[in-house]
Amino acid sequence: MENDFESRLTELEIRLALQDNLVDELNRVIALQQQQIDRLQAELRSLHQHVRTLEPAGRGSPEQEIPPHY
Secondary structure: OHHHHHHHHHHHHHHHHHHHHHHHHHHHHHHHHHHHHHHHHHHHHHHHHHHHHHHHHHOOOOOOOOOOOO
16 A cells, blocks of 8 residues: 555656756747748838838839839
8 A cells, every 4th residue: 555655656757857947948948939030021121121221212213113914
């Protein structure tokens, strides 16, 4: 009876340790993904600003217009 209790307790301790490791790994992955999302958002903002600065020059400029096809 006592041996059964000890083995069950040991099994629970092992499972808890494995779950702790899994939670730590998942937190690490989430942190890395958030960093990547932050970088991509910053790059997207930069590209958006760049496109916005190009739009006024591109509109109405004869050099930028495509000639009509006949």
